[in-house]
Structure formats: C-alpha cells, structure tokens
Amino acid sequence: MNPNEYKHFYNEVGRLNGWDFSRLNVIVEGEAWNFHDRVTSLCRPGHVLLDIGTGGGEALLAIADSALLLIGIDQSEGMLETAAYNLGRSGKPNVRFLHMNAEQLHFPEAFFNLVTCRHSEFNAKEAARVLTQDGVFLTQQVSEGDKINLKQAFGRGQAWNIKQGILQDRYAAELQNAGFSRVQTFKYDATEYYSSIEDLIFLLKFTPIVPDFGQSDTDFQILHRFIEENQTDQGIRSNSARFMIIAEK
Template sequence: MNPLEYKNFYDKVGRLNGWDFSQLKVVSEGKQWDFYNEVTQRCKKSDLLLDIGTGGGERLLSISDSALLLVGIDNSNGMVQTAAANLHKSNKSNVRFLQMDAANLEFPSSFFNMVTCQHSHFCSEEVAKVLVQESWFLTQQVSNNDKYNIKQAFGRGQQFGADEGILKDKYLSELARAGFTEIQFYEYDATEYYESYEDLVFLLKYTPIIPDFGACDDDFNILQKFIADNQTAQGIRTNSNRFMIIARK
C-alpha cells in the first residue's frame, strides 16, 4: 500500500476497532519481552511521556499510572477518535490524545522525559528535538519476516520480498545521526498459535499484513488452505517477528 492507502486503512480500522486485539485467542512461544513493560521499567512517576502512533490508546491508558502526563499522538483521525472515546470511558485525568504527524512534532524542544513508538513510523530528528537530555527513546517494530508463512500463502503482504533488515538498518543509522547514544537492538521470532479461523480473519481484517484482505473471494479460499496446511494440536501456526531499539539522547 502507498502512504495514502495506509492512511485510509488506518482511519477505517481506527473508527471500527482502534488497535485493540485483546479478543484474539492466541498463544506465543519465544516472545522475549512486552514492549510497554520495558517502557514502565524506565519511566518515573514525574515523567512526561510521548507515545507516537498510539492507535486507539489502549496500551498507553494501561500504563497511565507510570508517569505524570502521557500524550499519545496518531496521524489517523479514526484512531484518535477511538482513543478519545477510550479515554472518556477510562476516566484517566493524566492522558491526552492528539492527531499529529510524527514527522512534525508540535511540542516545545526538550519537553518529554521519554518517547515511545510501537509499530509506527517515527522521525529520529523530531524525537531528539522533543526529548530532554539523558532521556530514553524506545521503539518496537514489525520485522520483515513477521507472519511469513501467511504472506507466502497469499503471495503478497506487508514488507513481503523486502531486503531483510532494511528497516532495522534505516532506524539505527538515523538514530545515530540524530545524536542518540547507547543504542541497543533486540529481536525475537516467536511462534504463534491462533485458536480459530475467526481469530485469523480478525487479525487480517484489522492489520495491513495482507493488503486488501477479503477484497476478493479467493482470499478466503487461500486462508482455508493455509489453515489446513498449518493446523497443529496447539492451534494454527504462524510467527511473530519483532525488533526493539532502546536509545538514549
């Protein structure tokens, strides 16, 4: 998908679901960290935290007790609408959600004590601009080989066919040029087992793993064959390939 198609996709998904996948019945083996646990381990109660690409704000709201003020931004109007609705239901008083482009962070320089970004684009120079000195930036991203057997079955998919490590190398070099130090890189490739056909349909409908999933009837035939080929006693097998970068300004 091109940038406009991505934006339209996330606006639609944002209004319908936000970024909430808590209903999925899936078991992971080999997952080495939980991103927002890593965030809270480094966060102080007095910190101001910025979350880039916050989606429906589900995870940011779940860690609201970890900082003084938490600001979630997303470039998708649909996502921000859902985040605002989730905030209203939560009754949290120290969380704000704004629609904003990660390439143009409209905050004062050296404003935040921590910046986070999960599964979304970011601009290293903009992150460095809004962070105070001696502060942390954490990001988790989807690696090229995530859900690889699903993409193989469909013959298309997010980052399918891209050079391995190209996104990792891009972000590592950009962070170094922006003045970040103590840059740490971690990666895991966990096995996932989805319980049912319905779980996989939900996953593919509300993520860009397979662009335009369901647009043609053959997609569901391919999915049925994929399930038959990858059904195990534990569930329908695929993988979750993630990398995390932790950097200090």
C-alpha cells in the same frame, strides 16, 4: 468451514471485535520481551511520556500510573475517536490524546523524558528534539520475516521479499544521525497460535500483512488451505517477528 463461510466472517469480524487488538486470542511462544514492560521499567513518577502512533490508546492507558503525564498522538481521526472513548471509560486524569503527524511534533524542545513508538512510523530528528538531554526513545517494529507462512501462502505481503534486517538497520542509522549517543537493537522470532478463525481474519482485515486481503474470492480459497495446513491443537500457527530499538540521548 468453506471459503464462502470465511468470507462471511471477514464481513462480520469488525463488528464482532471492534478495533481493539488486545482482544485477539493468540498464544505466543518465544516472545523475548513485552514492549510496555520495558517502557514502564524506565518511567519515573515525575516523567512526561509521548507515544507516537498511539492508535486506540489501550496500551498507553494501561501504563498511565507509571508517569506524571502521558500524551498519545495519531494521524487517524477514527483511532483518536476510539482513544477518546477509552479515555472516558478509564477515568485516567493524566492522559491526553492529540491529532498530530510524527514528522512534525508540535511540542517544545526537551519536553519529554520518554518517547515511545510501537508499530508506527517516526521521525528520529523530531524524537530527539523533544526529548530531554537524558531522555530515552523506544520503538518496537514488525520485522520483514513476520507472518512468513501467510505471505508464502498468498505470494504477497508486508515487506515481502525484502532482506531481513533492512528496516532495523535503517532506523538505527537514523537515530544515530539524529544525535542519540547510544543505540541498542534487539530482535526475536516467536511462534504464535491464533485461537479462532475470527482472530486470524481480524488480523488480516485490519493490518497490512497481506495487502488488499478480501478483495478477491481467491483470497478466501487460499485462506481455507492455509488454515487446513497450519491448524494445530494450540491454534492456527504463524510467527511473530519483532525488533526493538532503545536509543539514549
């Protein structure tokens, strides 16, 4: 496949895959945890859960049976339209989606037993305010070394040339300063294989891994070389670097 064909896929891939990242075909080797499994392990039938940066709500709906009430918030109207559609299809009566900024949560103090945030910004003080005294905050974030071979190929990228661990340390310090009594951090760097060119291009188009990807024809030439160099029998190779913080009040 040549660079012009990659460009064609770039223009078509949103229509083919929609916004649902769960539909990406990717094999991950060395993933140390599943974030939502960790969340559900802490859920109890009477719990109320807040999910910050809920996106299209697919992940929240998948764990809806784990708690009494689950509320997902997001700043994007487009994402919330998708979430509302997904909610209607799911038939889950205990899930709500709201348009809200994480910097100012419009909920009473001590309203939630759990607050979660996956790959999204959050405000530590606001999270602490809306949590019950024995509440727990969990977040998973993208580490600086994520998709390192892609960033090296393009010479730019999300958190490019930023020292490893900066974001994790910042978030942990903010949570401690917000009054959480116990803050634990975890991290992993897993190998991943994208099954198809469409999967990789979808990732580049709808995430900030390589800023402004697709605006230059040169990007498709670089992508062509990257795929040739990283194609394996399992798929197109990159890496998934993540950290997780669990903070208890």
